[in-house]
Amino acid sequence: MEIRFANAAAPKAGALALLVHEGRVLTEAGRAMDEATGGALVRAMEASRFEGKRDQQLVIVAPAGVALTRIVLCGAGKAGEADAARYQALGGAVAAAFNAAGDKEGTILIDGVEGEKSDLAEAAAEAAFGARMRSYRFDKYRTTEKPEKKPTLERLTIAATNSAKRVYAAREAVADGVFLTRDLVSEPGNILYPETLADAAKALKKDGVTVEVLDEKAIRKLGMGALIGVAIGSVRPPRVVVMQWNGGRKGEAPIAFVGKGVTFDTGGISIKPAGGMEDMKWDMAGAGVVIGLMRALARREAAVNAVAVVALVENMPSGSAQRPGDVVTSMSGQTIEVLNTDAEGRLILADACWYCQDRFKPQAMINLATLTGAIIVALGDHHAGLFSNDDTLSERLAAAGKSVGEQLWRLPLADYYDKQIDSDIADVKNIAANRGAGSIIGAQFIQRFVNKVPWAHLDIAGVTWSKADTAITPKGATAFGLRLLDRLVADHYEGK
Missing domain, CATH: 3.40.630.10 (Zn peptidases)
Structure with a gap:
């Protein structure tokens, strides 16, 4: 799996993961995507038990008019309390979700909410690290594995800031x-x-x-x-x-x-x-x-x-x-x-x-x-x-x-x-x-x-x-x- 970094922007193809803070608080990117989908994100949250709590996920098939396969809402917990472990877990969980769905290309878009102070480069690097760690497989001796059990994710983009690439190097x-x-x-x-x-x-x-x-x-x-x-x-x-x-x-x-x-x-x-x-x-x-x-x-x-x-x-x-x-x-x-x-x-x-x-x-x-x-x-x-x-x-x-x-x-x-x-x-x-x-x-x-x-x-x-x-x-x-x-x-x- 190739990991790339980019500035915070929604992709034009593939699967997209967005952060949602506790209380169903969307980030700026989340609000923009909700508007682009005619309120589909908010409706999906209201029709489920998803609250944006840490480790929660809600998968939404992308509605017509949006050039994405699916949108994954990821619970980020209370705004302002995210730490390295939380971003790592988020990255690992999203990579696993994309693979489980059969996606070949996916993006995790990381941005903040009003009043929250966070280092986007550090957050993006930790999410990338978590995704890389979770992607490990030891399959060298498998000769008859079914295609649906094999990982599909070929490229994961962490959209937050390009400077994250430098921060990620040590990780x-x-x-x-x-x-x-x-x-x-x-x-x-x-x-x-x-x-x-x-x-x-x-x-x-x-x-x-x-x-x-x-x-x-x-x-x-x-x-x-x-x-x-x-x-x-x-x-x-x-x-x-x-x-x-x-x-x-x-x-x-x-x-x-x-x-x-x-x-x-x-x-x-x-x-x-x-x-x-x-x-x-x-x-x-x-x-x-x-x-x-x-x-x-x-x-x-x-x-x-x-x-x-x-x-x-x-x-x-x-x-x-x-x-x-x-x-x-x-x-x-x-x-x-x-x-x-x-x-x-x-x-x-x-x-x-x-x-x-x-x-x-x-x-x-x-x-x-x-x-x-x-x-x-x-x-x-x-x-x-x-x-x-x-x-x-x-x-x-x-x-x-x-x-x-x-x-x-x-x-x-x-x-x-x-x-x-x-x-x-x-x-x-x-x-x-x-x-x-x-x-x-x-x-x-x-x-x-x-x-x-x-x-x-x-x-x-x-x-x-x-x-x-x-x-x-x-x-x-x-x-x-x-x-x-x-x-x-x-x-x-x-x-x-």
Whole structure:
């Protein structure tokens, strides 16, 4: 779908979406269109329950004498209260409506009402961003899809002001990163495994990102025994990918991102139940988000030094697989008693986080992982879990998440929980003796390998995959965390 920008004017063809504020208040463009249609818009509203409330829609077949296919009235809520999320949702909903109706060309006309002050360029850019985000599809393996289920919208014009194109550029870069992440997370495990995911990361070189891939020999040489322990059950060898974007001041410490990349997780010897195991193709979502984020930062030429490390393994049961009760030595030198091979994400993050902080000395480090099912029990599918050793970093992350609609909820870390992973025969064990506070225990384990760097752990297990369409996210991979981290960088680390 091509997105164009134009000044506020009604199109001469295709479908048209108009904003209506609560109380059935038409904008100037809406009043003009109502007059041109002989009052059809007002009559349609009066004959329906449409009030102009947020997220409401009313579709009107264009009457004779108007060179349009249909007119969609979009509830914009109370005048003066529209924000970025509202315009994004509006853009996504309109794009979905145009596709559902079979339109090939459509226009969203954005203008204000008397007494309302709004930045039309920002509003138009957000609507375009929402439309682009909602337009995502992962259909590369479909060969028999019915024509009526395929998207039809080829061109969407946002009619507000031509200057919106410049404002939209940075958002388009973020959308590019989101689409990359969604593609990676959607791929099946037979296609996406450590080597091919590393190859996908290498494609970021075209965007100006420096990419280094560590193979199994290099990983072993570094002493990443925790990561190797997870990988040895699979015929697919592990990889660690290091990505650097140097857009900030020379010599300035980077902000670091670390991603869990278990390309398929059977649970290993502690094997998972068969029901739902197919979802474990997206146990690499943390790595997927980190890779997509680096694309977004590079394509919008972010003025920041950023480094990303993703640990890539496949967790499989076999004759060579790690056993419950095994003891491995991590890169930090700490020994780990592996009591459950299905608690593998924290093992690979132990080595990845230690490597990242030891090599790059970042000013802050954030890891993302689909780490625990317990976080889904605690928070469901609307919030990700936030754990941190630094209040300032935690507050910044929560604020960034709120501003983009990727909500976080902070949970505690404390000595009480930390003592529960003391091992009788090694330095630490990878699970506690009981199932209580499972997400906290996972975070507590990772914290032992961050070496007092300002750090945060985002447990995204509940928010990585959506079972239904939302305003700007189709059913499937969400790329949750990417927009949040991009906003964090823009607000607190870029150009500072």
